[in-house]
Amino acid sequence: MNRSGITRKLVWAVVALCVCVLIFAILAYRPAIATVTRPDPRLFDPALVVRGANLARLGNCVSCHQSASGRPYAGGYPVKTPFGTIYGSNITPDPATGIGAWSPTAFRRAMREGVGRDGSHLYPAFPYTHYANVTESDLGALYAFLMTRPAVRSVPPANTMIPPLGFRPLLAGWKLLFVRPQRITPDANQSAAWNRGRDIGETLAHCTACHSPRGLFQQEKRGAQAYDGGWSGGWYAPPINAHSPAVQAWTVERLDAYFRTGLSTAHAAAAGPMGSVTYNLARAAPTDVRALATYYAWQMRDAPAARLEPPLPDRQALASQGHPDGAQLYEGACAVCHEPGAAMMVAGRPALPLGTPLHEDNPRDTIQIVLKGLHPPVSPRGPYMPAFADALDDRQVAEIVAYLQMRHGTGPAWKNLEKDVAKARKEGE
Amino acid sequence: MIDLTVNGATTRLDIDPATPLLYVLRDDLGLHAAKFGCGLGQCGACTVLVDDQPVFSCVLPIGAIGTRKVTTVEGLGTAAKPGDVQRAFLHEQAAQCGYCIPGMMARAQGLLRKTVTPTEDELRTAMAPSLCRCGTHMRILRAVRRAAVMRGGGVVDAAEPVT
């Protein structure tokens, strides 16, 4: 698509948005819900709190709602979208700056309809579009859990949305256009674990939020395109359906281990935003995690590797010829950990060619890992890789990535690598 | 042939360009401040500055350095004339065995080049890639806070005051 084409589309988009605003101005109105005194945390049933904790972990809530310094649920964590940066809100029970003054009704409305207690519409970075199917009792458990967290007084920074999107009533139009709650009914042909996995994955865990492509208005594409791969925080979330590029099958066992440890010995370590997902899944109820693994292994049942795990290519000589600079950089910077015979390989860390990023149809994840390295996602013990962003320039990172893909990759050759490195650096800031 | 500029002096080297900088510093240039700790980019003992950025020299091939300037702790000052980061570390007696300390100083220098008024969190995050097994952390943090003050700044919410 050429540039003027995009511009024209955008113009139309803005016009369309304005029309929506006009038409639905009245519909957009939501009343405030009266404040309540913060409920005494001791009055909640501890069993309910424990159940809520599990749900919060399955939902990975803390990822976006932590503070910039990592205080859970205190808000302030920046979520970057193409339309600006949204800061996760404070959902600790502090009455002034958190949700301490929210009644269960206000909480339910926020979760189900994406409307704050004061009646303002919430940005869909908060994935309420997925929560329509969360049961009443689960909502109650989540409420109990959040209301028993330590209250933290903290106001997150103001969102920086591009105009006119700072004007929240516009979101009512967005909702009208894109929110299509579908009832999830149990599939009698599938196991209980599968059904439970679908319940969690399609609702609270909101996996499609990252793993599905999005449209012009950041709406998730559902239906046939669901789980076709998407983007999150400058990382690519690969397809987790029949198009999964993994070169080894994602069996239930492997997925389960990956979710609980952040590492699959047949694939690689959880990186980027997936890291915090596994951090939380590692702390969730094992049966629920297993259920998720069951459902998503099923989603990937027709992926190429599920049928046949191909022999892994190692075109070392060819790649060295094709990318001599990359080969040299690899030798001095990467081989010490990744080359066969490196102590880490002898010890059983997954071999480089097993890593899904090398087989994705775009280079972004490989680039991000080189730039940012890896940090053990689940506990201090775990896969680690140093970041090379400060040590290597864009061209050098591109050389390494090109070398790696030529040596081990199975997809079509990546193009314009250097540009993508520059972009990845920018988005990672 | 590779031209390498370290602490202001350029040396021409006939060495495999894949060789990590650490070995070249220690074995060819006789600079011993950067230490071998893991060779894996995990501990920070080998940290040096490349164009003011702290990097692990054990996983940086010399062929990748190009015209960028390498600064090691030898380049920060000498025993007779220590630089300000070194003076701050001496003032706080921030060492036990001292093996990790040159890497710590390089990292501190990198941080202070960026800002002399970091927050305590920023300070700890900047130092995080470097490990110390002796447990000298408290003194290392004190030394960096002192160095920030010496440069006209200071850690804004310092966990311990500079006295």
Place this chain on the structure above:
Amino acid sequence: MSSVASRRDVLGGLLVAFSLAPSTALAQTGGGEGSGGPPTIAPDLPGTLAKFPNLDAWIRIAPDGRVTVFTGKVELGTGVKTAMAQLAADELDVAIDRIDLITADTGLTPNEGVTAGSQTLEQSGTAIANAAANVRLLLAEAAATRWGVMATTLFTRDGLVLGGQGKRATYAELAASTSLAVRARADVPRKRREARQLIGRPVPRVDLPAKLTGLPSYVHDMRLPGMVHARVLRGPSSGTQLTPELSALRRQPGVARVVQVGRFAAIVGPREWPLEQALRVANRGRWVRDPSVPALFPMPAGLLDMRRESQVINNRRDDPGARGVQQLSARYDRPYLMHGAIGPSCAVALFAEDRLTVWTHSQGVEPLRQAIAELLAIPADRVRCVHREGAGCYGHNGADDVAGDAALIARAMPGVPVRLQWSREQEHGWEPLGPAMLAQVDATLDASGRIVDWRHQVWSNTHSTRPVAAGDLLAGAEVVPPFKPTPPKPIPQPNGGGDRNAIPLYRFPNQTIVSHFLPDMPVRVSALRGLGAHLNIFALESFMDELAAAAGRDPVAFRLAHLEDPRAAAVIRQAAARFGWARYRSAPNRGRGFAFARYKNHGAYCAIALDVERVPDEGRLIVHRAVAAVDSGEAVNPDGIRNQVEGGIVQSLSWTAFEAAGHDGARRTDYDWSTYPILRFADAPRSVTVEVIDRLGTPFLGTGECAQGPTAAALANALASATGSGCEVCL
């Protein structure tokens, strides 16, 4: 003396004249901790002077006025070099920068066995201080004779003896005609405290300017002319054997030589990096589990099932009639822990003219020399082990093994200095671990809330497999025929090994302390800072809190009520006061913890209070404040003491909150910092304060290990208090 040895620039020719004690006097040191060395021959003299009573074994004065001080102990990063220089300079009355300190060198220094157990100042420091006082008096007497006056009319200042009417003589000129090859006198007074200028002051470390500016300071930094580099080939961890592809290695560029002695194999070449690359080729070879090692890795509870030799180490019934009303029991354990030096072990060796010199960061050059001599089958007097600093070791790590490896390689290449550097993975995989341990404590309270009966049992492997013979070195098991390791022995009280600090300092009228020594070692283990004191104090001091709670007493008051030692009470009071124990207000998820111990019951006293928050939903701990009070007897260098205790607190937090070494039945599962994470800056306490109580005129008390146990217990106690402090459904 070989050419390399005479390169000891600091001393020039001076040393050649110094005759060593004959090697027959070098008794076997027996693997104990900090023990060993030759027999006591002058029991009236303090410290190691009792074994080496002649002054010239400790101090020599050169014609240029520089003073060389010899110690058989080594610098491990604890600052003892500085403390020794302070002692010598002050007692001698010379400026500290005129002191050159020579640390352990089997060719030069008194044999002081192993540097361990926080005994350096007690033994060597005491000797040096008294030797210096002796030398000062000798020089003054020489001047008195020269001037025909009474020595008592003279005084000394900065290397000069001064008399009335402008009479003055330098130490150097007096020393030229005064033999120091005389026995020290026991009755020479030490300097009065008012006259001291260095002892008791926070003198800056003498070694830091070099270390902080990149001057070669460590054995790792040695670069001798003609030196080659080496890498040793081993399986992934102790208990495995590698079959490297030696033929492929020989073809590998940069590998000049493959040295093979039995199963021992190493590669040698002029440059390090090609050897690192070759190591990867070697590691593609097959490794198998070493069949001679049992496939057993008992996690602490499994220790109970092992063969044991039990011994009651303390049993008293002072009040058999006491009536208990409440009985409590608890069990505590610790996993295997790693030393994890930041610099992997390294050694340089040169075999020339049938003599071997090894530069090593071993803690015990003398026993190492015996072990290497046996390994190479050469007389011990042909082996010289010279200490060079390494990264902090915290006990017996790979230092001795790498020295043995380097010796084997050097012997294969006469005349060529060989530098052997272990990899990170080799250090993690092969160093002896600190043993896992388990303790069971039972106690009875009487109606008034006093402990009337106490029973402590501890299960542990040995805490010292320090080499005394070739079989104790890794290479010793690889040569053919292999050497057998020395059978492990418990370290007897009052120091103790696994039972170190198992006997409480508290006054419990009735007590039984049982040490279960487990002679079979499924995993290679040895001394780790504090030995058994870490777990025993952890158990004792955690249990004291449980008992205090049961008795309804404040933990600090409860401890004081059971103590008679006034110095113990003083550190406890000091730490509590400085922490603000009485004023402390707990917050949700936040609590305080206290613990105390006197290390080995005869070392330094240390009390620690912590203020700790447990962040819910994260499991993360924030140590807001650590406050310690320590009594090390006479404080030679209070800042050095603070540094040790601060470091001990942080290291012990790391052990306690982050660390555990694992094994998968075939090999260890920790091979680098990602598999064996340790505390990083984010988890370091927000603040640490250490108060030093200086006890002038009392003996030096070892300090280096005194914080390990109390910190662990204080952390556990603080967490218990945080959990009990209205933690809002802690998850």
